[in-house]
Amino acid sequence: MRAQRKGPRRRRALITGSLGALVFALLTVNILLGSYTVTIPDFLAMLGGRTIPGASFIVMETKLPQALLGLLAGASFGVAGAIFQSMLRNPLASPDIIGISYGASATAVAAVVLFGVRGAGVSVAAIIGALVVALLITVLARGRGGTGLILIGIGAAAFMQAAVTFLLSRADLRNAQDAMVWLSGSLNSANWERVAILAVALLFLLPLTAAGSHQLHGLTLGDDTASGLGFNVPRARLLLTIVGVLLAALPTAAAGPIAFVAFLSGPIAKRLNGGVASLHLAALVGAAIVLAANFAAVNAIPGISLPVGVVTGALGAPFLLWLLISSNRANQGG
Template sequence: MNTGGPSADTAAPVLRRHRRGRMVAAGLVAAVVALFLAGVLLGSYLVSLPDFFRLLAGAQIPGASFIVMENRLPRAVVGIMTGIAFGLAGSIFQTMLRNPLASPDIIGISYGASAGAVAAMVLFGAAGFAVSAAAMAGALLVALLIYVLSHRHAGPSNAASSRLILTGIGCAAILQALVSYLLTRADVRTAQAALVWLNGSLNSSNWDRAAVLAACLLVLLPAAAALSRSLRGLEMGDDAAAGLGVTVAPARLGLVTVAVLLAAAATAAAGPVAFVAFLSAPIARRLLRGRASLAVSALVGAVIVLAADFAAATVLPQFLTNGTALPVGVVTGALGAPFLLWLLVSANRVGRGG
């Protein structure tokens, strides 16, 4: 009796999926490296690749040293880490709640960060690191509020997920109104600074912000990896996850905590860069033909932020703003809004049986 046939038939698709996953990841890593180098080397002041490596080795090149080491390089590093954090946060929420709308920038967490930052700027005159700290505190407080309100009455997992999303959308609307009110009470200079921050920008990136964000990722990335097995179980539903040995409530709380901290850290570093968390996981799924992957989602997030920032800082200013760099969130918002509309229209058609 030959038992090799079914095993081979089962193993072949798995091997193809793994091979495709490795190829996609390698392609995304190459894209991240290419965009990183483009952001550092290209612009109004061109830097050659040999000069870049000389600068990394400690050489001093008049003009290039400051432009690269104090401006472009920290900007690119913060951009990569911001994209990774947003991509992971969005993937965790969307996979765990089984809903493409379950993204930090849709369910209110980014709005919590925005409200905290704007309140600090308008009411207390905060700037720099104090604004980032207020943004992180605002995101954490709003996430806690959303979690508590959506879990007051336990019910089926699908209902709990929908309740969390709806609660988050409601909180986002309230916080958006609060931000608008605060801006009307601010002086012109403070309101202008707040609006730049609200669009999401890498213009103020520096090595201090990069160090803080790197420290956060050093803690949160291993935590996300440790919880990835539980996430795969929760993607199939709470009952299936429990059958696979996942302790549902602690795993869900841990995943929510990690995702919120990732989104809060990224928002504190670069502001609420629109739609990066929202777009990363769906693009990763499309590249992997339907499978979810935290690593690929993180790489997609990095690609989105680096590509959008290169367009905002280098390409578009030549045509639109007479050399003034745009906030990166302007470009990501222009990319994400059509996708959100398409998603809503598609969901409406499915709901009608179309």
């Protein structure tokens, strides 16, 4: 019995350590390498307060904030996706598929285009939009199960996308250009204010996520089974939904709706963990996806810095098609 219990624990520890090392390596690569390289001694000297002409601004005001924002945003998206996918027991139930991320995007764009809001105000608008859309699709999908919620969420996402298009058509050229870059999911405008806001928010949200992980494991068994085991299903769903929405809305406000990170992280982490959902592994996978995609986006085409969402979208779209095709075949019995 002890040997059987130690096996999965060792596997989980090995996977966690390997993913942690990968994330650290990708973080280092994003900071030190690329179109402008810096040595480790120079980077440590800059962290200690030394000013190196040219290098200090590029590294400390551009590359380091971008890398840290990518790390935090990827981890947040990864956990948000894993929460909804596990709670609804469907890999399609990620915030960027069921409309929550689009709700955050629509209200954030409205705040920028219509009211000229910047900074923390955009984050507040994104949170409000995500919560409203999550409440709307939950109410409309009541009694229809997880599949009904996903279908309603896809419809809500289409409506929000149309709203964003309308807002952009009414915006002046400068605001429209800024919004389009942000809507692609980009770390190019990262700064220390955005990093600080997202970091402080995650300091409050991640303990709540850890507290709700036990209830999440119960919900993966189904509502009836979870109730039979003593779980308060409505309260657990409410807590996890609020936390999941906030974890999706905050990085969306900071870096835009980086496509498919929430969608990809949970299934990849689950596959690595032997078919068992894991929030902390999903966070590491999400961080690794964003950091790797950002390095590719910045350095793939010399002289052009692509939005990171372009790369993650290119990775996620084939996976979505494969998932839809495989699910359709399974429903048809072959």
